[in-house]
Amino acid sequence: MGEFTLIGLDTNCQKLLLLLLQENQPLPANKLARKLLITPRMARYRLNKVEIWLHLNSLTLIKQPGVGYLIDARPDTKRSLLHQLEKMGDDALVLPPHKRIYLIIITILFSPLPVVVKQFQSALNISRTTVLKDLHTIDEWLIKYDLRLMRRQNYGCQIVGDESSIREAMVDCLIEGIGEENLIAIMGDKYAYRQRTDTDKLGIERPFIEILQKLNIDYFAKILLKEEAGTLSLSDHNFVWLVLCLASLTNRALSGIYVLDDLQSVQSQWDEEIDQFAKKLSAKINRQFGVRLPESETKQLTCLMNKAAIRKSVTRLLSENQIEIRTSERLIEEFGSDILSLAEEIVTYASVYLHPALRVDGELLANLANHLSHLPYAEVSRVKLRNPLLADIRREYAHIYFIAENCVDIVYRHFKSHISEDEIGYLTMYFAAAMERLCISERKKKVLVICNAGRATAMLLVSRIRVEFPNIDIVAVMSYLEWKNRVDSIEYDLIVSTIPIQVKNTPVVIASPLLASQDAANIRALLKTPRTTTKASDRTANHNQFCLKNLIKADTIKLNVLVGSWEEAVEQAGEPLLKNHLIEHRYIQAMKDTIINFGPYMVIWEGTVLLHARPEDGVRQLCMGFTTFRNPINFGHEQNDPVKMAFVLGAVDNCSHMPALYELSDLMRDHEVASSLRNTVSPQRVLKLFSDHCKDPVN
Structure with a gap:
């Protein structure tokens, strides 16, 4: 043959x-x-x-x-x-075009001297024409970093521009060229890349391995994994990023090239413990490589670590959110008043369109504050927030993404900072996780979750698992590296991981962070549990029939009702839904208990209250009711009292009510229509107002 x-x-x-x-x-x-x-x-x-x-x-x-x-x-x-x-x-082995281009970029970036075209022809076994075509593609790739590829005859190729941008391009090129999962696997095992068989299994081409060897990534990975494990808690993505950043910084410093920005504008916001860690690390680099880093480089390192660091693991955050409600004073102490104010405004805005119960979701508020805490020094840190699930998030949670997209203006008003589509995707994931929690009941079986993509992704996956499997207990949530290097033991019956792993004597399900239907089926087969919920996409399939004009009907409307207290107002507003067997009596009590426990936050608009409780508190069918009061009633809200009309929302899941809620929010911005609703005495007139102003749901 x-x-x-x-x-x-x-x-x-x-x-x-x-x-x-x-x-x-x-x-x-x-x-x-x-x-x-x-x-x-x-x-x-x-x-x-x-x-x-x-x-x-x-x-x-x-x-x-x-x-x-x-x-x-x-x-x-x-x-x-x-x-x-x-x-x-x-x-x-023949390198595919995209790998070849990344290798050319990396070679030019890390070379102290200009690189001539003939070197690429020989090393990559390609023609001069192909090299020139690749260089044109590289020109376009460098635009987003404000860098330029300088080419001169008989001189060679060199990338020029701001030093911080050059380092940013170095790190991004290594991550994109080698692959984040491959880098995680290499950095998780000390010296793994020195073994040919290991790199063969990973499918990493030899030229990339040689570059990693020259960068001494094992040294920096060891420091972040072992020596200072108590100082930083990093997601896998940020761990890889920091290792490559340290390696690139040292590589440039050995060539006498430094970043000179002193970062005075953001220095006051740094975490003191991380600042001390950065100074110790700078000293170690000086000793190990015989290079003296200037103070500006140490400050740059501190700034980068402040953005990359996660001060609490996902497991600890979940535990805290389950056992306590953190006060505003506690959150201000953790994140600062500016960040908390931003997070509160975002939650308030989103709750109007997604579900009013988000206003009292302490876990959502704390998670958003933690996530947004990087904004004061986002521009100078240059840590890119990549969201590998962005396309899936847009498709699976289109309505929530639309709401998160509208939060861009809120962020800009507070910090004059523009957030990227990837960042909007992460906000969507936090909102989606909060919406999933609306359907959670008690949990029993023990599951360990391993997620390599950061806190927002982990939170969303955990919420999806809890909704789909209410009889399990998430005992811990870890990154791949945290799990691989953990010394203490945790008891669990099953591992759900977003990255391929193998564990002896323990079943493992490799799952998408969005928990696809096949992933859920695999978990169900191992746990032998029946299906208890439907996919988000299944629940959104019939959104058009759940718009405002189809939920509020003549028999769920009461007008000009005389009441003597806010408690009686809640009872009267819920009575039509109870009479039509759409809710149970305990749902009315749950609405009153929510107001007693959390205050009058339900008075969302001037003179209008949106009454609700959780789906498990007695909702039999998705429903809405509308009631007006003859005499305005005080609920205790400083700005929006007294209340003249009430909407009652009975949600059955985390999304089917959204079209109606979006329409209601839009309608209430029309002051003329709102006034007509408060004063009408005809149910048919109410229905016509809803019908005339009902818009198509967001797709």
Whole structure:
């Protein structure tokens, strides 16, 4: 059998082909993914490429649904191809175009001298024309960093611009070129990249490994993992970012290139403990590498760590939020009055459109304050907030994303800071997690959650799991690195992880942070629990029938009612829904208890109260009611009392009521319509006002 041409197959595809050739039985995509430490979706994408390549070489990839993938070829053909793959070194592997471009960028950025085109032709085995085309692509890539690729004949290529921007590009290029999951796996195991077999399993090309070796990432990973474990608690993304940042800083310092900004404008907002840690770390770098970092570099390091650091683990945050309601004074002490004021305004705005109960969700307020605490020094720290789930978030939580998008102006008013789409995605995730919590009941079974994508992602995943499986207990939430390096033991029955892992004697479900239906099915199969909820996308399918004009009907309207107290007002407003068997009597008591416990926050608009309680407090069916009072009643609200009309919301889940609530919020901004509602004495007139002003739900 003649030799095959492997052109068109990148490193990972060749490794996938190698695994398939070594087996005589079908291999499922999830098993292939585990072996390569990639996601099943990435494995299926590469299998499509392998299938095309096999077809061009007169071979067939058999796909058996529910079983796996198998190469259909004679044994001697398989042996010939297997031998060819096994004898190949990294030098023979063809880099895909995007990897090649990242490698060129990294080479130029980390080279102390200009790099000539011939060096790339020789190292990458490509033509001069291809190199020049890649350099044009690099020109465009550098624009977002305000950097420029300088090219001169007989001189070479060099990237020029602000030093902070150059370092930002260095770190981003390494993360994008090598892959965050690969970097996590390398940095989680000391010296793992020195072993050829380990890097082969990860699918990292040798040129990238050599760059990581030169940057001494094992030294910086060891410091952040072991020596100062008590100072910082980092998400996996921020851990990788900090390691690469330290390595890049040291690399540039060894060449005598420094950042000179003294950062005086944000120095007062730094965490004192992190400031001390940065100074110690600067001293260690000086001793280890024989370079003396100026004070400006130490301050830069402090600023970067303040934004990257998570002062509390997700597990601790969840525990605190379950056992206590933190007072405003406590939150001000933790995050400052400016940040708390911003978080409160965002929550107030979102509660009007998503669910009024968000106003009293202490967990949401604390999480938002923690997340937004980086804003005072966002511009100078240059830590990019990437949200790998942005596309999924926009699709799965479109209405919530729309509301979060409108919070951009609130942030700008407070800090004159623009937030990115990725940041909006994270706000959406916090809101979505809070909405999911509306459906939570008691939990029993023990589950450990491992999430490598940060706090917002973890919170959303935890909330989705709790809603889908009300009979489980989330015993801990950790990053991959936190779990891998943990010394104490935790008892659990199941691990749900967003990153491929293998654990002896413990079932593991690899899940999307949005908990796809198949992920839930896998968990259900292992826990042997029945399905208790529906997907968010399932619940949003019939949103059009849940608009305001379809929920408030003639028999859920009461007008010109005489009452003597706010308690009686609540009872009278809930009575039509109770009479129509849409709520239970305990729901009315729950609404009163909520006002007693949390105050008159339900008086959202002037003269108008939006009464509600939680879905599990006695709602039988999604419903809304409308009542006006003959005599205005005081609920105790400083600005919006006295109350002349009341809406009652009975939500059954975390999203089906949103179209009606959005329409109601829009309607109440029309003062003329609001006035007509307060003064009308005809239920038909009320229905016509709702119908005339009912808009299509946000898609």
